[in-house]
Amino acid sequence: NCPVRGISIVETLLSKCHVAGVLTSVHSDIVQLCLAAKILSPALKYLNCDVTSISPDEEMDVRYVLQYYYYGGSLYAALRNYSRALHFLEICSVFRVSRLPLLFR
Numbered sequence: 001n002c003p004v005r006g007i008s009i010v011e012t013l014l015s016k017c018h019v020a021g022v023l024t025s026v027h028s029d030i031v032q033l034c035l036a037a038k039i040l041s042p043a044l045k046y047l048n049c050d051v052t053s054i055s056p057d058e059e060m061d062v063r064y065v066l067q068y069y070y071y072g073g074s075l076y077a078a079l080r081n082y083s084r085a086l087h088f089l090e091i092c093s094v095f096r097v098s099r100l101p102l103l104f105r
Contacts, residue, residue, distance in 0.1 A: 003037035021052035028067035
């Protein structure tokens with residue numbers, strides 16, 4: 001029940017600060033909450049928008065990028081959209097290995 005409440009809170013935040021094509025740390029949060037609550041549709045409006053840049057925000061970390069694409073791939077697989085799921089999971093698998101030490105800070 002907690003993830004369901006979190007979805008509306010994060011959606012409100014994203015509605016105020018979302019810029020099309022810009023990935024923020026909050027995007028991985030909304031996808032994770034939707035997966036946990038098994039309510040997938042709220043995340044689709046963000047997942048269906050192609051990422052063209054990553055937020056320069058200090059809070060943005062490589063782990064949020066990987067989480068976004070991993071959770072997004074999982075969500076698309078749950079919806080049986082396997083081509084889009086594969087696309088998201090491929091991004092995770094080819095992510096530059098030189099960035100991995102950042103995950104363990």
